Structure formats: C-alpha cells, structure tokens
Amino acid sequence: MAEIGMTGRVGAARIRDVMLLFPADVLRPRRVDGHFVGEADAARAAGCPVALIDHDAAARGDAAEAVARVPGDTTAVYRGWMLAGGRYAELDTALAARGVRLRTDAGQYRRAHELPGWYDALSGFTPTSLWTTGTDQRDFEIVRAELGSGPAVLRDYSKSMKHYWHEAAYIPDLADAARAWSVAERMVQLRGDDLVGGVVVRRYEAFTGAEARSWWINGTCRLVTAHPDTPHELPPEDLDLDKLRPAMAALALPFATVDLARRSDGTWRVVELGDGQVSDRPASTPPEELINALLQEGW
Known part of the structure; x- marks a missing residue:
C-alpha cells in the first residue's frame, strides 16, 4: 500500500507556514460553515491559523468580497464547497492581491477538478x-x-x-x-x-462493493478513507495503491483525492480524481485525522 501518514499533533514550526481557509456560515458570517466546523476546530487545536471566505460571493464572481476578511502574507489551503474552475482562478487572483498564495494554483485546481486534466496520466487505471x-x-x-x-x-x-x-x-x-x-x-x-x-x-465497467477515497498530498497517499456516500463501508486491507504513485507524481498536484472501486474481476479502478480542497470527508473519518494528515506535509 502507498505510504500513509500517521495521525498526531503537528510541529508548530510547520503549521505556521500555512493557513486553512473555510467557508463562512451564510447566516453567521463570523463563524465557519457548520459542515466544516469539525475540521476548523481540529486545525485550531493543532495550532494552524484559520480564516473565512464568503463562498457565495466567490461563486457569483465577487472574489474580492469573498476574501475581504482573509489576512495576508501567507500560504493557504482551501477546505470548502466546490467552485468552478474559472471562479477558483478569480479566488486565486484575489488572494494573491492580498499577499496570500494558494498552495493549489488555478491550473492545478482545474487539472484535478476536470477529467480532461487528469485522464491521460491515469488512463491505464480508469475506464476508456x-x-x-x-x-x-x-x-x-x-x-x-x-x-x-x-x-x-x-x-x-x-x-x-x-x-x-x-x-x-x-x-x-x-x-x-x-x-x-x-x-x-x-x-x-x-x-x-x-x-x-x-x-x-x-x-461502462461493472464494479462491486463500495468505493474508497484516497487522499494524496504532493504525490504521496497520506490517508485512505471510506467514500462519503458510504461512510461506514471502510476500505479493505488489500487496497494496494503503489502502482498509482508514478501517475500521481506526474500530475504534480499539491492536494488531490482519488476514488477507487473494485471491478468485477477484482481489479481496483480509478472512478474519479478530484481536488482535495473540495472533496468531502466521510462522516466515519474524524476531522483530526484529515487535518493532521494534511498539515504533516509541511507546505
């Protein structure tokens, strides 16, 4: 199996190098959206700074308003709701104007978020x-x-x-x-x-059983979880991701997820690749597990 990072508290020297951005609650804009409260709390507990963006403003094309409350001069990783590639690019630009560098730039986001961006690299692992x-x-x-x-x-x-x-x-x-x-x-x-x-x-390929979601940071698998649609069907012990390593390294994505399913002949196949920033965490995975895996990398 690919290398999986152990959970645990992350060194403060590394944490100061990155800020996590979460969507604000629509009705209480000074608070984190309820769906991401657990992850935000885990980040703060680990000593990682957290800031809020207005997802609705970003989605309608007002990126400057969306990031108005984000402090500058740092590197950031987004954990929030999905954005179209063009909207993410606007968010990237608006943050850069405030001195914030998104660890995943607009080109990398689109490469992960849209199938034509990742298909060639993973064509041997996914349906034609x-x-x-x-x-x-x-x-x-x-x-x-x-x-x-x-x-x-x-x-x-x-x-x-x-x-x-x-x-x-x-x-x-x-x-x-x-x-x-x-x-x-x-x-x-x-x-x-x-x-x-x-x-x-x-x-079409016939799959059996539930999908598994793997979380990749800088080309290395750091965590394997259930799929959010089937949170209590945990991945089997024989899920071997080693063959995916060269392909994921070639994609050069800072933070991505790969969803896999077992084909009827027993072969594990890639169903989807997504940007890790907007990939949902299954309810069966504690937020601390994902946040610590993410922060361990040292951005």
Missing part, C-alpha cells in the same frame, strides 16, 4: 473515456461513433448525474444512437448552468 468540448449533438455523435458499441456512462468534465442513472447517466448500448443522445441531452439539461466543459463518454 472520450469527450466533447461543448454540448452540440454532432460532436457527441463523433465521440459515440469512435467508441463503437457497448454500454457507457456519461458525465460532464467535473460531475455525473449518477442519481439519475437510467435517465441521465447510463447508456445500455452506444450503437443505439437515439437512446444515447437522449441520455446525453437529459444529462445536459439536468446539469444546466452548472455543466462544466462538455459531455464525457466513459466505457
């Missing part, structure tokens, strides 16, 4: 995928025809509609052009203004 650069039906037909026949799963660059599986995610047979487009059209409709990039078509 092709994608469009928009939502035009003609572009979708080109991708569909190139993949040929057989079942497939759809998503956009950053998210699927898996909770609408038969309606907007799963295509029983790519050879059925009308059915395939119907599923793609519904996925695009449901994603609406939140759709990122274009339509990604991934060959």
Whole structure:
C-alpha cells in the first residue's frame, strides 16, 4: 500500500507556514460553515491559523468580497464547497492581491477538478473515456461513433448525474444512437448552468462493493478513507495503491483525492480524481485525522 501518514499533533514550526481557509456560515458570517466546523476546530487545536471566505460571493464572481476578511502574507489551503474552475482562478487572483498564495494554483485546481486534466496520466487505471468540448449533438455523435458499441456512462468534465442513472447517466448500448443522445441531452439539461466543459463518454465497467477515497498530498497517499456516500463501508486491507504513485507524481498536484472501486474481476479502478480542497470527508473519518494528515506535509 502507498505510504500513509500517521495521525498526531503537528510541529508548530510547520503549521505556521500555512493557513486553512473555510467557508463562512451564510447566516453567521463570523463563524465557519457548520459542515466544516469539525475540521476548523481540529486545525485550531493543532495550532494552524484559520480564516473565512464568503463562498457565495466567490461563486457569483465577487472574489474580492469573498476574501475581504482573509489576512495576508501567507500560504493557504482551501477546505470548502466546490467552485468552478474559472471562479477558483478569480479566488486565486484575489488572494494573491492580498499577499496570500494558494498552495493549489488555478491550473492545478482545474487539472484535478476536470477529467480532461487528469485522464491521460491515469488512463491505464480508469475506464476508456472520450469527450466533447461543448454540448452540440454532432460532436457527441463523433465521440459515440469512435467508441463503437457497448454500454457507457456519461458525465460532464467535473460531475455525473449518477442519481439519475437510467435517465441521465447510463447508456445500455452506444450503437443505439437515439437512446444515447437522449441520455446525453437529459444529462445536459439536468446539469444546466452548472455543466462544466462538455459531455464525457466513459466505457461502462461493472464494479462491486463500495468505493474508497484516497487522499494524496504532493504525490504521496497520506490517508485512505471510506467514500462519503458510504461512510461506514471502510476500505479493505488489500487496497494496494503503489502502482498509482508514478501517475500521481506526474500530475504534480499539491492536494488531490482519488476514488477507487473494485471491478468485477477484482481489479481496483480509478472512478474519479478530484481536488482535495473540495472533496468531502466521510462522516466515519474524524476531522483530526484529515487535518493532521494534511498539515504533516509541511507546505
């Protein structure tokens, strides 16, 4: 298994080098959003400074307002709600104007957050995928025809509609052009203004059991947890991530998560890669465990 960092209190000399940014509570803007209170408390207990951003302001494009209460002259790691790549870039710029360097820059965030950014590096570990650069039906037909026949799963660059599986995610047979487009059209409709990039078509692979989430910092796996959707189904002891190390190192991502599932033939496969800053922590993992793993790195 890949190297996993031990939990425990982190040396103060390292902690002073990084600040953690959390979203503020919408109704009580001087407090951390309730979803992240445990992590913020763990960070403070470890001696790590914490600051608040206005996520709603960042999401609507007012990055300067979003970071108005963030002190300057430090390096920061964000732990909060998902932002589109463009909005994260604006946040990065607004923080830089205050003398704050996000440890994950805008290019790195997009590389982790959007499948086309990470697919080439992990293509040997994940289902074959092709994608469009928009939502035009003609572009979708080109991708569909190139993949040929057989079942497939759809998503956009950053998210699927898996909770609408038969309606907007799963295509029983790519050879059925009308059915395939119907599923793609519904996925695009449901994603609406939140759709990122274009339509990604991934060959379907049958998985068994719950997914596992691995947390990678500077190319090294520091923590393996359950997936947030199945928090009490812990990863098995035989989950070996060693083969992923070179690929994750090549991606050069400061903080990322990799979700894996066991294929029906027993092979572990990458289902998703995401930016660790906006990846949810499962309820079964104490906040101290994640925060200490993150801070141990020494940014």
